[in-house]
Amino acid sequence: xxxxxxxxxxxxxxxxxxxxxxxxxxxxxxxxxxxxxxxxxxxxxxxxxxxxxxxxxxxxxxxxxxxxxxxxxxxxxxxxxxxxxxxxxxxxxxxxxxxxxxxxxxxxxxxxxxxxxx
Amino acid sequence: xxxxxxxxxxxxxxxxxxxxxxxxxxxxxxxxxxxxxxxxxxxxxxxxxxxxxxxxxxxxxxxxxxxxxxxxxxxxxxxxxxxxxxxxxxxxxxxxxxxxxxxxxxxxxxxxxxxx
Numbered sequence: 001x002x003x004x005x006x007x008x009x010x011x012x013x014x015x016x017x018x019x020x021x022x023x024x025x026x027x028x029x030x031x032x033x034x035x036x037x038x039x040x041x042x043x044x045x046x047x048x049x050x051x052x053x054x055x056x057x058x059x060x061x062x063x064x065x066x067x068x069x070x071x072x073x074x075x076x077x078x079x080x081x082x083x084x085x086x087x088x089x090x091x092x093x094x095x096x097x098x099x100x101x102x103x104x105x106x107x108x109x110x111x112x113x114x115x116x117x118x
Numbered sequence: 119x120x121x122x123x124x125x126x127x128x129x130x131x132x133x134x135x136x137x138x139x140x141x142x143x144x145x146x147x148x149x150x151x152x153x154x155x156x157x158x159x160x161x162x163x164x165x166x167x168x169x170x171x172x173x174x175x176x177x178x179x180x181x182x183x184x185x186x187x188x189x190x191x192x193x194x195x196x197x198x199x200x201x202x203x204x205x206x207x208x209x210x211x212x213x214x215x216x217x218x219x220x221x222x223x224x225x226x227x228x229x230x231x232x233x234x
């Protein structure tokens with residue numbers, strides 16, 4: 001079964017500092033990988049996704065992530081954090097279950113809460 | 119385009135009562151998901167529909183939870199009777215028809231349920 005581990009429950013950074021949020025996955029084949037952000041009281045918004053191809057993926061709001069198959073990781077990075085980036089970040093892995101139409105079932109990590117100090 | 123709509127946004131009920139949540143996906147999206155997100159955890163998939171058929175409901179507590187998606191558009195999730203541990207945010211998401219190259223999901227704002 002697929003699984004996602006986000007080892008950091010909380011991350012605190014200063015505004016303007018760089019950021020890296022860790023994500024490790026377990027899946028037998030090439031996974032579909034996602035990062036979502038959730039602001040308080042809001043639903044989840046997709047930051048970026050990896051399906052295949054270039055292992056460095058660019059997303060919205062200046063975020064990027066790198067797929068490293070050898071490490072089973074998909075870490076999220078941002079070179080300079082803004083106070084508005086404070087939120088909960090979720091990594092997810094999607095499994096193609098191969099039914100008619102090719103729907104997939106995603107599994108989410110428990111999330112990392114980002115705190116930004118001024 | 120309009121996003122995924124959910125109602126109500128907040129609900130407080132007593133244990134053993136029943137409750138229903140409504141979701142209207144993005145127009146044309148074939149796949150609809152219901153997630154349960156307990157405080158401090160990631161979303162857990164409860165049920166997935168493709169059009170009006172169930173793709174996966176293996177994690178839906180069927181003794182108390184039920185969901186339907188009539189006509190392949192709107193969906194309703196019901197809990198009867200509710201337990202304290204059902205307190206959570208219930209998220210609805212939708213995605214385009216598989217095979218159209220989009221496996222990302224679009225989430226609604228969620229319904230926060232508190233069971234007292």
